[in-house]
Amino acid sequence: MPAQAGPERSAEDGGDVVKHDGAHVLADALADYVQVVAEAVGVSIEGTSFEVTDTATAYLALGNRAEAHPDRDLMLVWSAPSGWVVSVETRPGEEPVVLSRPAGDLVPAPEVVAELVAEAVAGGVGVGRPLALVREADWAGLARRMRRRAGSR
Known part of the structure; x- marks a missing residue:
């Protein structure tokens, strides 16, 4: 089962009332988006x-390998500052090997992500420009975009 952040409790309420802040809204939306x-x-x-x-991150262990790295597993990672990135699984201390990342949308449609993975597996390199950092204050908007992409599951 995917991990997600637990609810935060404030000192003022003695821990009895759970805060429903942007992080929790984003965690729910990210769960749905990661699933689709x-x-x-x-x-x-x-x-x-x-x-x-x-911060917000997601990890998907890909079951295929890139033509350029036939002996290495691949991973698909999403983070709030970077969006989706297809990389070779590396060993501790090893430099990351990024195969592909989209330019533009931090929350692309699932079909776009699938195309990104297929291109990386086939040997295409698509490294787009880095995306703008999403601050916690923007997480509610990010969550709305994820919900739209996930079809409001």
Whole structure:
């Protein structure tokens, strides 16, 4: 089951009232978005994880390999500052090997992500420009976009 951030409790309320802040809204939306992206790229939900803390990230273990790296597993990672990135799984201390990242939308449609993965597996390199950092204050808007992409599951 995917990991997600637990509810925060404030000191003022003695921990009895759960705060429903942007991080929790984003965690719910990210869970749905990751599920539809996983379906689009052919990854079971067991091969996914996500977390929303001071940043937001998601990980999908891809079941295919790139022509350029036939002996290495691939991963699809999403983060609030970078969007989706297809990379080679690396060992600790090893430099990241980015195969592809889209330019533009931080929350592309699942079909666009699936195309990105297919291009990376086939040997295409599509490294777009880095995306703008999403601050926590913008997480509600990011969550709305994820919900639209996920079809409001």
